Amino acid sequence: MLTTMNQVLSWLLQGDVSIQYQTQRYLLQAESMLLEQLQKRIETEGFGAQLLSARNENGYWGIWYYQPKWTCTHYTLCDLKGLGLAPSNPIAKEMVERALTECQLKDGGLNFAKSDIPSDIAINGMFLAYASYFCPKDARLAALDLCIRSFQKPDGGFSWDYASPIGDPHTTICVLEGLYAYRYATQGTSSIDSCLKQALQCLYQRNLCIGEDPRYIRMAYPYRYRYDLLRFLEFAANAQIPWNESIEQALVWLVGKQHDGVWNLQLVHPGKVHVQFEQVHQFSRFITVKAIQILMQYAQASKTAEVGLRRCESMEKDKPVPSVESTGVDYFA
Structure with missing residues (x-):
């Protein structure tokens, strides 16, 4: 059955080889041979x-x-x-x-x-x-x-x-x-x-520092040295921190940032870079793969995470695959 989740996965797999690797590893649990092949390509592509x-x-x-x-x-x-x-x-x-x-x-x-x-x-x-x-x-x-x-x-x-x-x-x-x-x-x-x-x-x-700085609730990547809720949730998922009320609060925020099964890049920390991975105010493959991974990690323990995944799977089948065409970089101080 074709679902929006399948469309999102297809869109992710059209991205940079690093996104392909992360999608296959964290979302599709691909076999080790495929993961090794993709990971090796990251240094040459x-x-x-x-x-x-x-x-x-x-x-x-x-x-x-x-x-x-x-x-x-x-x-x-x-x-x-x-x-x-x-x-x-x-x-x-x-x-x-x-x-x-x-x-x-x-x-x-x-x-x-x-x-x-x-x-x-x-x-x-x-x-x-x-x-x-x-x-x-x-x-x-x-x-x-x-x-x-x-x-x-x-x-x-x-x-x-x-x-x-x-x-x-x-x-x-x-x-x-x-x-x-x-x-x-x-x-x-x-x-x-x-x-x-x-x-x-x-x-x-400290309530995950919510309210202390508006940048903490903006979707940012790369994180650099700065804290935000997405970075906290990614750490919690990777470290398999058990579900608790604080994580649930952050999951509610994460699901609320979803747009038709994907997530936007809202913030780039200003400074010179070798590579501009993605553009602000555009759909973000980096953030989307992280967000889905987080929701998958906590889906069994959290109704919020479960609903977030179901939203991906129940959107209209004919929704267009998101575009990440450049519209210029917009930095938030």
Whole structure:
């Protein structure tokens, strides 16, 4: 039976090879051979190839590891992981290893600034996420993990501000992703689980930070270092966080953003980029594949998620497949 969900899946599979890979992996649960073939193509086609080709002769992207946003080595590696680049990719592995050699401090944190300052906890969290993906066996990640966890605030959150008595949502979500990636890659200890639970409670107690910043409820991708509800839900789905009332509240928001089975890109964080993945105010393949994955994860526990999936399957059969033709970039500050 032809349904709008089938049309959406067809539309996703017409996108960049990275979207094809994510659709086959997360939505269609394809066999490993097909996934390996698609993932390998990410480095030679589309967005992945464009990012890899922007690398300088000295090995860095941009000027160094964190200069400038968003074309530096750090954010390019974040983007490559987000696309699903194969973890065996030699370029990504090389640059993670170089970052540890050139930038790791005695306390285990990383200093990506060319100055004598303490490491940034948010950057440490982001780095741990992609380093655990590309170089999970590097023993130096253990020191980074311990460094990050040593700076957990009394409220359970994390902050870039060493003097702050409380966590901030941006740093906290970066750390959640990093610690989970390290825990998953190394089958880490229960002490990491305890840290993750406390950090989640920090966000729950702040009502997922809803109302604190209007950007938190806009559909944005790439996330960069910033927190928002979509990023929280993607983390929760990937980490298989059990359904709870806070997640339900975020799912209600997610379903409310749906338009005929797809989701729009509402926000791009301003800054120079190597590749403009998608256009603001247009249907977004990146966000749509994430949203459907999230709804699938929570469909059995949440009526909201179940209804969101049913909406995809019960729309009019003759709805046109969405278009993502460029209409120009519109940045929200």
